[in-house]
Amino acid sequence: MKKLLIVLSFALVLFLGTSLESSAASNTYTVKSGDTLYKxxxxxxxxxxxxxxxNKLKSTTxxxxxxLKVTGKAVKTASKAKTPSRAASGTVVREFTVSASAYTASCKGCSGITRTGLNLKKNPGLKVIAVDPRVIKLGTKVYVEGYGYAVAGDTGGAIKGNKIDVFIPSKSAALKWGRKNVKIKILK
Incomplete structure (x- = not known):
């Protein structure tokens, strides 16, 4: 009987040790070649x-x-609020004029994944603008004249200073938008 208790105790200790170890391992992920934060x-x-x-990352690289830590306290994201509503818009913090062009996720070689991880191909109804994060912080709610309420959720190589790109799902509608000066309101 003593031997059986010792064997069962030993088995219990082994079981608990491995389950704690696997639990700790599931809290982290080792990045593999080809991985992205979105993936x-x-x-x-x-x-x-x-x-x-x-992970206190300074960029998405x-x-x-x-x-990487893959568990923790949930962080509120821009993707939760697909399009800021008028009721949730808050107050206008700043208003200025920007040069606005349009972009689409339907181009050859486009992934459709924004800088903040939004999938525009799977969610073509999202209202997203590409910004220069030094001018408009990523995740900011905005109102763009002629476009509506949106979220600053992307960046672009040509988006510097007071320029934005508005996301429009179809290529023909994006070309129709063209380039124009519009007023933008930064919302709190």
């Missing part, structure tokens, strides 16, 4: 913003063999 966020059912916050 990792979908794999672990968390937002890209949460991954950035939990990650490297193979990098260890």
């Amino acid at each position: 990792i966020s979908k794999m672990h059912k968390v937002s890209v913003n949460s991954l950035i916050s939990w 990650i490297k193979p063999k990098q260890k």
Whole structure:
């Protein structure tokens, strides 16, 4: 009987030790070649913003063999509020004129994934603008004249200073938008 108790106790200790170890291992993820924050966020059912916050990342660039925390306190993301409503718009913090062009996710070679991890191909109804983060912080709610309420959720190589790109799902509608000067309101 004593031997049986000792064997069962030993088995219990082994079981608890491995379950704690696997639990700790599931809290982190080792980046593999070809991984993106978006891909990792979908794999672990968390937002890209949460991954950035939990790992104190300065950008969305990650490297193979990098260890990332994949659990933690949820972070509110821009993707939760698809299009800011008038009721949730808050107050206007700043208003200025910008040069606005349009872009689409339907181009050859376009991934459709924004800088903040929004998938525009799967969610063509999202109202998203590409901004210079030094002028308009990513995740900011905005109102764009002629476009409506949107979220600053992307960046672009040609978007510098007081320029924005508005996301329009169809290529023909994006070309029709052209380039124009519009008033933009930064909302709190």
